Amino acid sequence: xxxIITLSIVQSALELGCIYALVALALFVSFSLLNIADLxxxxxxxxxxxxxxxxxxxGHPILALFAAMAAGVCSGFVTSFLQTxxxxxxxxxGIIVNTGLYTINIAAMGFASNINLFASxxxxxxxxxxxxxxxxxxxxxxxxxxAVGLLLSLFLNTRIGLSIRATGDNPDMVRASSINTGLxxxxxxxxxxxxxxxxxxxxxxxxxxxxxxxxxxxxxxxLASLIIxxxxxxxxxxxxxxxxxxxxxxxxxxxxxxxxxxxxxxxxLKLVSALIVAIAIALPYLKRQAVFVRQRKxxxxxxxxxxxxxxTEQSTEDGGGRSC
Amino acid sequence: MLIMKNITKTFHPGTVNExxxxxxxxxxxxxxxxxxxxxSNGAGKSTLFNAITGAFYIDRGLIVLDGxxxxxxxxxxxxxxxGHLFQDPLKGTAPHMTIEENMAxxxxxxxxxxxAFFSRINAADKKKFRENLALLxxxxxxxxxxxxxxxxxxxxxxxxLLMATMVTPKILLLDEHTAALDPATAEKVLKLTKDxxxxxxxxxxxxxxxxxxxxxxxxxxxxxxxxxxxxxVRGEQRADMTVDDLLEQFAKQAGKQLDNDRIxxxxxxx
Ligand SMILES: Nc1ncnc2c1ncn2[C@@H]1O[C@H](COP(=O)(O)OP(=O)(O)OP(=O)(O)O)[C@@H](O)[C@H]1O
Ligand SMILES: [Mg+2]
Numbered sequence: 001x002x003x004i005i006t007l008s009i010v011q012s013a014l015e016l017g018c019i020y021a022l023v024a025l026a027l028f029v030s031f032s033l034l035n036i037a038d039l040x041x042x043x044x045x046x047x048x049x050x051x052x053x054x055x056x057x058x059g060h061p062i063l064a065l066f067a068a069m070a071a072g073v074c075s076g077f078v079t080s081f082l083q084t085x086x087x088x089x090x091x092x093x094g095i096i097v098n099t100g101l102y103t104i105n106i107a108a109m110g111f112a113s114n115i116n117l118f119a120s121x122x123x124x125x126x127x128x129x130x131x132x133x134x135x136x137x138x139x140x141x142x143x144x145x146x147a148v149g150l151l152l153s154l155f156l157n158t159r160i161g162l163s164i165r166a167t168g169d170n171p172d173m174v175r176a177s178s179i180n181t182g183l184x185x186x187x188x189x190x191x192x193x194x195x196x197x198x199x200x201x202x203x204x205x206x207x208x209x210x211x212x213x214x215x216x217x218x219x220x221x222x223l224a225s226l227i228i229x230x231x232x233x234x235x236x237x238x239x240x241x242x243x244x245x246x247x248x249x250x251x252x253x254x255x256x257x258x259x260x261x262x263x264x265x266x267x268x269l270k271l272v273s274a275l276i277v278a279i280a281i282a283l284p285y286l287k288r289q290a291v292f293v294r295q296r297k298x299x300x301x302x303x304x305x306x307x308x309x310x311x312t313e314q315s316t317e318d319g320g321g322r323s324c
Numbered sequence: 325m326l327i328m329k330n331i332t333k334t335f336h337p338g339t340v341n342e343x344x345x346x347x348x349x350x351x352x353x354x355x356x357x358x359x360x361x362x363x364s365n366g367a368g369k370s371t372l373f374n375a376i377t378g379a380f381y382i383d384r385g386l387i388v389l390d391g392x393x394x395x396x397x398x399x400x401x402x403x404x405x406x407g408h409l410f411q412d413p414l415k416g417t418a419p420h421m422t423i424e425e426n427m428a429x430x431x432x433x434x435x436x437x438x439x440a441f442f443s444r445i446n447a448a449d450k451k452k453f454r455e456n457l458a459l460l461x462x463x464x465x466x467x468x469x470x471x472x473x474x475x476x477x478x479x480x481x482x483x484x485l486l487m488a489t490m491v492t493p494k495i496l497l498l499d500e501h502t503a504a505l506d507p508a509t510a511e512k513v514l515k516l517t518k519d520x521x522x523x524x525x526x527x528x529x530x531x532x533x534x535x536x537x538x539x540x541x542x543x544x545x546x547x548x549x550x551x552x553x554x555x556x557v558r559g560e561q562r563a564d565m566t567v568d569d570l571l572e573q574f575a576k577q578a579g580k581q582l583d584n585d586r587i588x589x590x591x592x593x594x
Contacts, residue, residue: 158442159432162421166429169418176377176416178404178433235420235471 005258011138013257017225017250018141019206022199023218024225024249025152025242026192032226033156034188035168036083039094039219041196043101044075046215048197050108053115053210061122065201071108072197075101076189084182105212113212115204122205141202145246148195153238155191161238164188217270224277225249231284252276325527326353326495331375331385333551345371346382347551353495358521358528358542362535362570364582367548369531373497376529378402390494404433407488407526409481409501416484419473423464423483426472427453430487456486460516478509482516489520496521498530514541535567545570549578 023045030038048068055064075097082093109115127136155161167174167184174181196218204210229248233240259272333346345368353359363369375382376389378399387395394402409416417426428445431453445453450468457465460482464475472480481501488496498517502510518541521528532538538545545562547555547570554577557565574582 154444155442157425157428158444159429160441162425162429162432165421165425166418169420170415172410172415173418175379175399176403176408176410177429178400178402180398180400237469 005254005261009257009261010254011135013253014250015138015141015206017253018138018145018246019199019202020221020225020253021145021246021249022148022195022202023222024229024245025149026195026199027219027222027226028242028245029152029164029188029192029195031223032230033165033168034185034192036090036185036189037094038079038189038192039091040075040079040097040101040193041094041219041222042215042217043098043105044072044193044196044215045200045218046105046210046212047071047075047101047108048200049204049210049214050105050115050200050212051197052201053117053204054108054110056117056120056122056205057115059120061120061126061205064205065123065198068197068201069194072193072195073190075197076191076193077186079193080182080186080189084185102212109210109212115210117204117208117210120208122208124205137206141206144198144202148198149242149246150239152191152195153242156238160184160187217273220277221252221273222249224273224280225252227277227280228252231280325355325357325390326351326376327386327388328352328376329386329388331372331382331387333371333375333380333382345551346375349385349552351546351553353527353529355527356525357544358526359530359544359546360538360542361529361531361546361548362533362538362574362582363531363548368551369548370499371551372548373408373499373529373531376402376495376497377406377408405494407493407496409484409488409496409498411500411503413477413481413484413504416487417472417480420471422469422471423457423475424450424453424468426483427456427487427490430490433491456490457483460486461512476509478505478513481505481509482513485513485516485520489524489526492524492526494527496526496528498528500531500533503533535570539565539567539570547574547577547582549574549580554578 023041026041027038030036048071051071052064052068055061055067079093079097082088082096083090088096106113124137124140127140131139156165163174163179164184164187166177167179167181167188171181174184200215203214225248226245227248228251229244229246230241232247232251233244235241236244255276256269256272259269260266264272328349328351331346331349332344335341335343335345349368349372351372361369361372374380376387378394378397381396385395386393389402389405418429421429424445428449431445431449432443454465454468457468460479462479462482464479464483467474472483475483481504485501501517502513505513514537517530520526528542530541532541539562543562544556544558545565546553555573557570557573571582
């Protein structure tokens with residue numbers, strides 16, 4: 001019996017944390033910055049996974065990652081097209097695309113519900129040869145997340161990046177500035193979905209398989225990571241916030257890993273995820289409430305003193321008459 | 325600089341809510357003109373501005389800005405060269421972005437080169453922003469990394485003005501931009517407006533409910549009623565005018581008394 005946290009648990013939590021961090025970053029762009037709840041995330045994650053698996057199977061593991069990203073861009077483009085050109089509510093647009101993607105994903109996997117890559121080369125087999133040791137997977141995913149995170153935070157300070165952020169922050173202002181909101185939503189969703197699909201693609205190579213239901217619940221998990229990260233880091237520069245999201249994703253994986261160590265059955269994992277999300281979202285609110293309750297208690301105690309003072313004053317004025 | 329010919333705009337045509345907000349309006353502004361606009365509530369002053377910025381397309385008429393027909397030009401393309409300030413100070417800035425980021429956005433929006441999309445601000449730009457902010461004398465230059473949401477309404481409006489004029493616009497539209505501020509702050513923002521407009525010779529239209537301002541500021545005074553300009557005065561005639569003359573003129577031209585709650589309110593204060 002060791003402690004609850006072993007090195008291998010830390011290692012795999014970090015690996016998964018970094019991989020899924022890309023989805024959390026996608027939601028950071030679409031949800032936190034653009035203020036759009038992109039419900040096509042689940043399907044897009046599977047899309048990246050499926051496309052990457054298919055191309056990896058064909059013998060091009062690196063190309064596969066770019067193919068996954070390209071597929072993600074297409075998916076994001078369709079979602080934004082439905083919103084900006086056809087006037088469909090953003091949540092509905094996401095749901096529609098998510099539904100449609102199921103068929104696309106099955107097709108991408110050659111009309112099978114899963115693919116396995118045990119016989120294929122992936123970037124991880126390449127890394128094993130060239131880096132070696134037991135940490136090679138972690139090194140690869142950290143490098144990828146660091147590169148994506150850095151590029152993203154640079155991008156968010158360019159003119160387009162600033163415009164995307166303003167679009168989500170103050171539509172009134174944006175309308176009065178020379179910003180094409182439709183274009184900004186489109187670019188934002190394309191970037192976000194590219195990251196989601198890349199995450200799916202990396203996962204396919206990481207676990208050497210792809211399943212049609214892999215993405216189910218992904219949006220909830222990513223949201224949890226995002227909110228954990230944002231509540232830890234708070235506001236700050238883009239780089240800081242991006243780092244916070246990655247941190248949140250890793251933390252989330254730790255929580256799940258610990259839950260598993262505590263013998264929570266695997267079937268209950270979704271329920272655990274939902275609980276973590278609910279708690280993570282509620283926590284900042286509960287914190288404020290706690291502060292308020294404490295303040296109110298202190299104020300009430302003080303007010304009791306005032307009130308009784310006033311009562312005694314009044315009763316002396318009344319000549320000590322009525323007492324009630 | 326700005327030519328508007330026979331502008332007509334009806335909202336919700338063919339319904340019970342039908343409202344003809346602009347009725348064959350004509351207006352010509354020369355480069356460097358600074359005209360104030362007064363008029364009753366619902367006269368169409370804000371609507372006139374929205375027609376210029378392209379918030380909607382007009383039903384009939386022609387709008388030419390700096391020699392270019394912009395009647396059917398898209399809003400986001402026009403606004404590159406139009407500055408627009410609203411009464412509500414919250415409308416002009418993005419609250420969750422820092423002062424610096426807001427200014428960067430205003431600064432970068434007018435760049436037109438091909439790789440401008442990925443342009444970023446550099447240290448020299450930041451220094452310039454700092455200097456600009458220092459001119460406001462509100463201490464904002466030391467708060468450049470704070471979100472704009474933390475600023476007061478007056479500070480936000482001053483910042484918006486700075487942003488709108490950061491790249492000199494072809495025309496600046498001020499829609500009662502000091503009306504929501506306390507008197508001292510309003511005075512400050514107004515002075516800033518005068519300085520910037522005069523220094524850069526910006527063509528400017530300013531809606532105001534203060535009749536004194538309407539006569540003192542700029543070189544022209546326009547009066548609007550029921551979707552048209554009923555009175556346009558400048559030069560010597562304007563210099564000799566008093567507020568009472570102006571009100572009398574309005575009554576004569578529009579055939580009724582000027583009826584604007586904010587004008588009445590500001591007169592009651594005097
Ligand atoms: N988008 C719109 N849809 C429908 N009606 C509108 C719209 N914009 C303005 N109107 C109507 O057009 C008329 C002119 O409005 P406008 O806001 O231009 O008045 P204003 O001169 O700015 O008045 P105020 O002094 O109160 O600001 C009003 O009757 C208004 O209800
Ligand atoms: Mg108005």
